[in-house]
């Protein structure tokens with residue numbers, strides 16, 4: 284049944300002759316109408332996509348994460364050849380959700396967007412959940428989706444028709460800040476700059492441009508006077524002076540002011556101002572940890588005593604709170620759900636948030652409405668310097684001495700709390716599977732003297748209060764939209780951002796989340812993202828196990844079946860093998876805690892040589 288080589292070559296030669304014939308036909312025919320003349324033009328010196336790359340390059344993107352797709356092949360080719368595959372450099376991904384989540388993680392370290400290229404329709408559909416996460420998490424991501432607007436020039440029998448769409452952005456418009464589908468190159472350049480500006484203005488968020496295929500692939504029109512507008516970043520709004528003075532007056536005169544922060548520190552400056560404000564007032568800070576808002580070991584950090592400090596509060600200052608209501612109320616998830624206020628009657632609430640300047644209706648990520656006494660629609664980080672100045676100006680000697688007494692009590696409470704958590708962490712130290720406290724402590728012991736950065740949420744109580752977070756890049760908060768599949772790709776994007784700063788990137792990943800996008804590990808290996816992934820492998824969608832347990836108990840039906848649909852067992856997943864297959868140094872699965880420290884050491888050595896590594900640790904559920 285084998286193919287005869289000579290016959291095969293004859294057919295191939297016939298094909299080549301046919302091709303040569305078509306090259307001849309490339310000469311434009313005088314008499315042919317203009318459209319038919321153009322149909323056989325084969326080369327172009329500069330296409331629209333070259334200019335698109337020129338426009339994008341003005342914005343200094345470092346990376347573009349993508350999976351190739353013919354709807355943006357022009358842009359892809361211009362980027363790697365005309366643009367030299369630098370600024371931005373192409374990052375090869377294995378799923379559009381991964382590409383978008385990588386950009387999400389990157390922006391939280393670097394403070395600016397990564398580009399993401401998406402194939403028309405299907406690529407954007409894949410990316411949608413990750414875009415939602417970035418939107419909820421107030422993170423700038425710059426997305427470009429290919430599209431083929433002109434039906435006359437779509438290829439039959441290919442993806443051109445099934446992937447073409449009238450309004451690509453419609454799919455994600457509810458959770459992007461801006462979108463456009465420009466039909467001229469000049470308009471494309473203007474939309475690129477506008478989109479960047481909008482993405483970066485607090486509250487930050489994802490933006491999407493559609494790049495029309497014809498616009499990418501046609502030559503730049505003769506004599507086109509194209510201009511890329513310059514970017515003037517929008518200065519975030521500061522609270523008006525009268526309101527800031529009023530807020531300072533309330534805080535200085537309060538007996539027990541409390542500061543609660545969610546997205547307050549956007550940059551290193553924000554963290555510095557938070558410390559200055561808290562120290563000026565000697566007020567407790569509850570860090571809701573969407574960003575590193577406050578040093579974890581600062582004596583005024585009372586995040587682990589949130590309910591206690593709220594109970595004493597007479598003034599609460601909420602900074603960039605997405606869920607202010609959730610911070611001042613306790614909620615019980617019972618058959619009939621109930622809540623109670625954590626604060627006493629008469630407690631005054633002040634809110635400073637850019638969230639008051641931007642809201643969309645469909646998705647309900649804005650949380651329950653919280654009534655407040657003073658609402659300042661402004662960026663908290665930009666407002667803090669004037670608030671600090673006012674607080675200092677209004678503080679007389681009498682208040683200062685009261686503040687010192689308050690601070691001393693808070694410092695003692697902080698110390699007691701941390702000691703209690705440390706004692707709790709010792710329970711089950713030698714258990715197998717490994718206790719999550721032991722995992723956290725072993726990792727901390729090996730990184731604490733380095734310039735480290737945790738590229739996963741500080742979720743566990745064994746991490747947030749036990750590690751010494753005092754730099755804004757030491758964790759990247761949460762996913763925002765709680766859409767699983769975010770963890771590992773966000774880690775990779777953030778690790779790429781950390782790489783040039785020489786920071787040691789580590790992350791604690793959960794198994795259910797990793798299984799949604801393990802391909803991100805290959806991207807880490809391929810692009811030499813030096814990062815340590817530590818698997819907190821509890822072999823379950825454990826949070827969901829807890830939900831089923833709750834409902835089963837409510838129904839009085841016992842707990843035996845609660846693993847059905849929630850356990851990731853039989854077969855157990857071997858993450859070390861997955862990682863090895865994707866090109867990473869890997870260790871594990873580790874079930875005996877005494878094997879953990881040496882495995883972490885070997886993996887960290889690899890990371891410090893510039894390669895990613897994964898340690899698979901089988902753990903207790905929580």
Ligand SMILES: Cc1ncc(C[n+]2csc(CCOP(=O)(O)OP(=O)(O)O)c2C)c(N)n1
Pocket residue numbers: 765766767768793794795796797821823824825826827
């Ligand atoms: C896309 C998506 N699907 C389903 C869920 C519901 N969900 C929330 S937590 C969770 C389990 C997560 O498992 P894992 O990442 O292993 O963490 P664990 O709860 O075991 O600590 C699931 C399925 C979700 N948040 N996102």
Ligand SMILES: [Mg+2]
Pocket residue numbers: 793794795819820821822823824825
């Ligand atoms: Mg799990």
